[in-house]
Amino acid sequence: MSGDVPCDCTVAPDNAALTALILELASQLHAERVRRIALELALARGEAPTPAALDALADDPELRRRAQAALEEAMAGLMAVMTASEAR
Numbered sequence: 001m002s003g004d005v006p007c008d009c010t011v012a013p014d015n016a017a018l019t020a021l022i023l024e025l026a027s028q029l030h031a032e033r034v035r036r037i038a039l040e041l042a043l044a045r046g047e048a049p050t051p052a053a054l055d056a057l058a059d060d061p062e063l064r065r066r067a068q069a070a071l072e073e074a075m076a077g078l079m080a081v082m083t084a085s086e087a088r
Contacts, residue, residue: 019082026078033074034067041066 038057042049057063 022078022082026074030067030071030074033070034063037066037070038063 035054038054038060039049041057041060041063042053047053
């Protein structure tokens, strides 16, 4: 197995900690995704994408709809991977 990354197989992974880490990273990714969608909306509407302008979009129905759809798609993918791993 030359070329493989060495592994300390005597240490069992902490599944709860790993799951918490994955969900935390997913949460951070979603926050960045929402900011990107807000930026796209501001630019498409011809608005200057200032931090205040992006924050003002927080209650925008289109932003909320797109962000919710993106979240549901991402979570479905994440859960599919996590449940497929458990089935093995």
